């Protein structure tokens with residue numbers, strides 16, 4: 316579904332250039348639910364916006380659902396944004412019209428031809444996000460969490476191949492975040508490919524695959540342990556504290572790997588050189604000034 320190779324994004328301002336993405340590689344398969352985590356400013360939104368066709372890469376290659384984002388014409392891009400990807404933001408204000416009902420909001424972006432078809436599909440989507448009982452409510456009568464669920468239904472209005480969400484639970488309370496997250500999990504169970512940026516560690520621990528961006532590159536990946544894959548809806552699990560995932564550093568095609576920040580200090584380096592040794596088939600990264608015993 317997504318293939319990013321050596322993706323680079325440079326933002327030019329009057330005084331300086333910002334390297335927001337620095338050779339990012341990522342492959343996402345159809346049917347996957349993937350979360351992206353990373354510090355503020357690490358390039359998460361830049362990457363998501365690029366996949367959403369809202370921004371163009373400076374270099375590298377980006378393919379989504381068989382389409383090359385780099386060579387797409389403006390006209391093709393309009394079709395792509397309407398049919399291939401759906402987008403949910405942290406603040407749903409940009410998707411919702413306050414004076415229309417929930418149902419009307421969901422029908423609005425649909426490219427289906429008849430009103431009847433639109434209505435049927437919209438009702439189906441409202442059902443999916445657990446909001447059919449509020450279909451006639453105006454947006455300004457709904458809570459933040461409810462509005463966010465409507466925003467998800469809107470993003471799905473044209474059955475996109477890929478659903479993108481940038482901090483969709485960023486402005487709701489913990490319980491609501493959990494509920495919204497369950498909506499994504501449920502959609503994914505029904506085959507929807509989803510990519511979510513989140514700051515919420517507890518939520519990210521429920522995801523089968525979490526990729527971490529550091530300085531514009533994927534640095535590590537966490538994968539849900541087999542023992543937890545069938546327990547996502549269980550209420551007895553303390554997701555915040557249990558060790559549900561296994562962590563891996565990501566090795567790129569040039570053989571580069573980032574040493575986790577916590578381990579950098581263990582190395583206690585005084586300059587930028589390390590020794591790489593092998594022992595019993597393992598590779599060891601060592602401070603060159605360390606005395607070999």
Ligand SMILES: Nc1ncnc2c1ncn2[C@@H]1O[C@H](COP(=O)(O)OP(=O)(O)OP(=O)(O)O)[C@@H](O)[C@H]1O
Nearest residue numbers: 326328333335353354355356357358359360361362
């Ligand atoms: N339009 C822009 N013009 C100039 N610089 C930008 C622009 N958009 C983003 N940047 C810079 O690119 C870098 C990556 O920004 P980005 O928004 O992708 O980070 P993020 O990981 O989404 O952060 P956050 O968690 O705070 O949302 C930052 O240094 C940011 O200042």
Ligand SMILES: [Mg+2]
Nearest residue numbers: 359360361481
């Ligand atoms: Mg962001």
